[in-house]
Amino acid sequence: MGCIKSKEDKGPSIKYRTEPKPDSGSPYGGDPTQATQSPGIKGQAPNFNSHSMTPFGGSSGITPFGGASSIFAPTPVPYPGGLTGGVTVFVALYDYEARTTEDLSFRKGERFQIINNTEGDWWEARSIATGKTGYIPSNYVAPADSIQAEEWYFGKMGRKDAERLLLNPGNQRGTFLVRESETTKGAYSLSIRDWDEVKGDNVKHYKIRKLDNGGYYITTRAQFESLQKLVKHYSEHADGLCYRLTTVCPTVKPQTQGLAKDAWEIPRESLRLDLKLGQGCFGEVWIGAKFPIKWTAPEAALYGRFTIKSDVWSFGILLTELVTKGRVPYPGMVNREVLEQVERGYRMPCPQGCPESLHELMKLCWKKDPDERPTFEYIQSFLEDYFTATEPQYQPGDNL
Structure with missing residues (x-):
């Protein structure tokens, strides 16, 4: 089991201590805290390297490993409350x-x-x-x-998001990132882009566990006093991983929270307003160019009732574009036909290759009564559960 070992030169051999006998039922080997620790591990890891510190994301631009900017960014979460531990x-x-x-x-x-x-x-x-x-x-x-200051640390990021990011065009085999584990509190995950003849481009995930004394390991025979040293080691030697860590996964700057401190709105006079369409619960709606009929809820297109529920309708249309890889909604129909057919109850059928459960979500978004459409919170929960249910397992660390 586990990943295929890299065939490239791994550099000088690494001397390991004897592997402890695995506990029954555990895919990660025996309890490393009961065995002799590596001499490099001394005392507790720094507080800011602990799981309790809220993560930030990676960074943009050229990485130390030669990466370049991409279109994704990890979700940043500011540190709550005042500064702790005297760190300023x-x-x-x-x-x-x-x-x-x-x-x-x-x-x-x-x-x-x-x-x-x-x-x-x-x-x-x-x-x-x-x-x-x-x-x-x-x-x-x-x-x-x-x-949190390391470019390879992406904080709280889901497995599917990591895979989409790593499989972006331009990323090479060995591109990697470290993120919080979704399933084990206090642990991390190392995600690496790989390639083989059977699967082609794919992503392998390795769980990074934390020792009670502050050390970290993927396999118990190789332990490190910090995540930085673990990453440095596997960037020099594949050492049982599917491939040596070569390039930090690219990312882009996150959005700032607001335009600036205490700057909450753009001056109205700086905007060009051509034609007033209507007025919803969030303000007036204006048009400056073409109107996206095929993406717009019927109550918004016909009566100018723009609400968050009309946005839910539009999200359902977006889902069809994602599943069909960019096909224009309502193929073969012009805007007038779309308005007439939708008003009569027509809804797009399940696209080819689309799971029925996703099509059911689309149809919920297209309910005629806006109040019967789901909330965005429900949609997020549905999609997260869907992706979690279809994701593969971690690569076992005890076979490295």
């Missing part, structure tokens, strides 16, 4: 250009002393390099020398 030095994960006079412009790698982080998503900080003080987006920085 953070490092920038991305470049940022100030949008107001109160913001600070900065470059990736720049360090800050945090003055105040209790006012939401924008923190008051002082640049150590320039001495300037201003506000910075909290999801653009991470504690200095923590795993």
Whole structure:
């Protein structure tokens, strides 16, 4: 079982201690805390490398391993509450250009002393390099020398999202990322792009477990005092993994929370308003060019009733585009026909190759009565459960 070992040169051989006898029923071997620990592991790992610290994402631009920007970004989550443990030095994960006079412009790698982080998503900080003080987006920085500051650490990311990201065109075999484990609290997952003659391009997942004394391991015979050292080791030697870690998975900057600190709206005079379509519960709706009839709920297209439930209808149309790889909705029908047929109760049939459960979700989105359509919260829960139910298992670490 497990991954096919890499055939490339793995560098100098690594000397391992004797493998402990596996416990019955455990795919990860015996309890490593009961065996002699590697001499390199001493004491507890730094607090900011612990699972309890809320993750940030990776970073954009060229990585140390030669990666380039892509279209995905991990979901950043700001640190809640005040700073703890006396840690006030953070490092920038991305470049940022100030949008107001109160913001600070900065470059990736720049360090800050945090003055105040209790006012939401924008923190008051002082640049150590320039001495300037201003506000910075909290999801653009991470504690200095923590795993959150590592480009390969993507924080809270699902298995399916990791696979989509790694299988993007342009990524090569050995492209990787580290993320929180979805199934085991306190553990991490190493996801690697691989290739073989049977599956072609695919992604292998390895669970990274944490020792009680702060160490980390994939297989109990090779333990490391930090995630950084684990990644460094497997970037030099495949050592039982499907392939040596070669390139950090590319990503892009996350969205800032708001335009800037206390900047919540764009001046109305800066927008061009051509034709008023209607007025919903979120304000007036205007059109400046073509109207997307095939994507619009009937109550919005016919009567100008734009609500979040009309957005749910549009999401159902988007699902058909995803399943059919970009086919235009209602093939063979012009806009007038679409309006007439939908008003009479017509709904698009299940696309070829689409699971029936997904088509049922689409039909829920297309209920005639907007109140009978699901919420976006329900849709998110449905899709997450669907992807979890169809995902493969981890690669077993005890066979490495």
